[in-house]
Amino acid sequence: MTFITYKMTKSIALTGAAVGILLMAGCAANKSTKPAAAAGKPAIWPLTLKDPAANESGAQIWAENCMRCHELRSPSQYTPAQWGVIIQYMRLKAGLTGVQAKKVLAFLQSASAH
């Protein structure tokens, strides 16, 4: 019992710290200039993290990441509007960054429309 209570306290403290850091990261990313954010570089003090997705194509991100959990769905299976809903859902589920999600969506919508 005692060790669980200790672990509980530790878990809550760590969780709080993590949420705080992430909130700061989020705010910092929001305050950064649009060009930097668009290039996938959220500025998180003291680190500047570069989103690797900034240098990858949407098709590449789609093929490599979606495959991790399920069979790939053909872009032609859904309309561009439907892909908009699906990617919003999958961003949550797979923990994609905004940059990754936007690139995959642009690819799927473009491929779907053609």
Place this chain on the structure above:
Amino acid sequence: MTHKRRILISVAAALAIMPVAAAWADPAGGGADYQKLEQKYQLLQKQMATMAKQMSAMQKQQAKLKAAQAKTGATNTKAIDREVKRLYRRVMKDSQKISDLEPGNIQVLIAGDVNFQFQNVQGSHSTFYADSSPMIQVRIDKNIFVNTAFDFYTQAGAAGGSAADIGAANINYELNNNMTLGGGLITSPIGGIVGQYNPAPWNRWLVDGSLEDALLPGNELGVWTRGGLPAPDNMGYFTYFLFVSNGPQLSSTTPTPGYDNLAFGNWNPAAQNGKTVGGRFSYIPIPNIEVGYSFEWARPSADGSINTVNSLINAVDINTYYVNKKIDGLFRFRGGWTWDQVGQGNTSFPNSSPPPNTINTFGLGGMSNGGQLEVAYQPSLCGIKYIDKMMAAFRYDRIDGPASSNFSNGASHEQRYSIGLDYWLHSNAVLKFEYEFDNLSNNLHGDNAMFVQFAVGI
């Protein structure tokens, strides 16, 4: 700034202002008929495309100019940089306004899955089973997303008939590129396999669920934050999911010691005020591999009086795939292990059977653990018709009950070996066959089982 650059900037600025001015002068729905609105929208889209080309050309010129100045030693590019940034912000702002004019901003999608199966488990009657789980997904705007999921299924046993359940009802707000906030009912991320990789029958390689699932919460009802973060130095990504939710209950109505007496999903606000704190963190060094750790702490409630008992779940998981012509296809591997601990305590509750007002008391506590290893191979690149759509799967799963107690069947641990053969008719339609060998401790006889299932994701 050169004369050419000044002209370029002026043209881009004029193009940036024009569509917005046009849009605000005659807003959508302001009496204009549909055809006019459609024409205006098409025109705005063309103007935006032109503007984007101009911006791209400007940025290229800017890069060239910088390179030239670097050669000559000149460094006065600040004014141009400022102007480009200003124009960029303007373009982004205007494109959002144009996007807002687009009809059908709120988008609704019906998704989910349907499956039916035949199962023959030793010691039970063979039966057909059907399940339909529709999801209603709504994109309110680029930041707000709503998801609702139901589960309708046939019931086995004497009761027969059918039953319904709600699987998800949540609202999510995308705060920025790396964080989403949400609240409601959602699939629990604990253990990874359940939350992310094993959500629907069409996306499972085997029909029957894993023994590890019995130790993991299925859903969380509360608030959360989740998202993805790039790791430093291009070393992949981290994902996180942290939540506060209603705590689980203890299965005090079934005094036979179970796995650890925790009953997730039976949230009863009247039973307790305590909440659960939990989360999952994962690291994705390359897209093919994800490793995760999750935890959940709770002070469970019980139907009757109970002294303070805490519970803690720890779980690790891994998910990988490898696709290559050298192996003629796709190889997948998933694994997970969960440790559940319930603190020592006693609980008592009124006995509902006569005589009234008697009290049942039983002990709680102990550690349960269990896990699974799952592999699958599909020769998708072999080039042989029909064979390329087949997938062979194997799973080993195991569960160990608290040392001081046995399961209701009298065993202290159970392990199974499952083999399966799937045929993928489509990327989201699969026909599956599975045979499960069940082994129990204490020389008890396990219940081997056979399943056939057809599952479709919609």
